[in-house]
Amino acid sequence: MHAAxxxxxxxxxxxxxxxxxxxxKNFGDLARKYSGCPSKKKGGDLGWxxxxxxxxxxEDAAFAAKKxxxxxxxxxxxGWHVIKILEQR
Known part of the structure; x- marks a missing residue:
């Protein structure tokens, strides 16, 4: 899973x-503005x-969603997350 x-x-x-x-609104821009996670510098990108x-x-929420x-x-x-599914394999 690749998510932000x-x-x-x-x-x-x-x-x-x-x-x-x-x-x-652009997800990456909102992540850079609001997120409390260090991933905010990358638009919230958590990688694979x-x-x-x-x-x-x-994990349960992410793997239940689709690209x-x-x-x-x-x-x-x-805390509370908003998750964007970028890619799946």
Whole structure:
């Protein structure tokens, strides 16, 4: 799985960002602006990962989605995520 994400502190922030993405805003730009994860410098890009490399709620949500999907809010121990599925193999 190749995904990008935006990590924020509250469910409301994640929902608001998801609405912005669904309204046509650029995911990478929003990640650089709002995300609390170091991946924000790369537009939220997490690179490739396989099952067992991410925390379970994040992984379950990502692997249930399809290429091109933007999903969320997803709660983990780190906060709330908006996830974009970039590619799958």
């Amino acid at each position: 994400h935006i990590l924020v502190k509250t469910e409301k922030q994640a929902a608001d960002i998801l609405a912005e993405v669904n309204g046509g 990962f396989k099952r067992g490399q991410m925390v379970k709620p994040f 091109g999907d933007v999903i969320g809010p997803v709660k983990t121990e780190f």
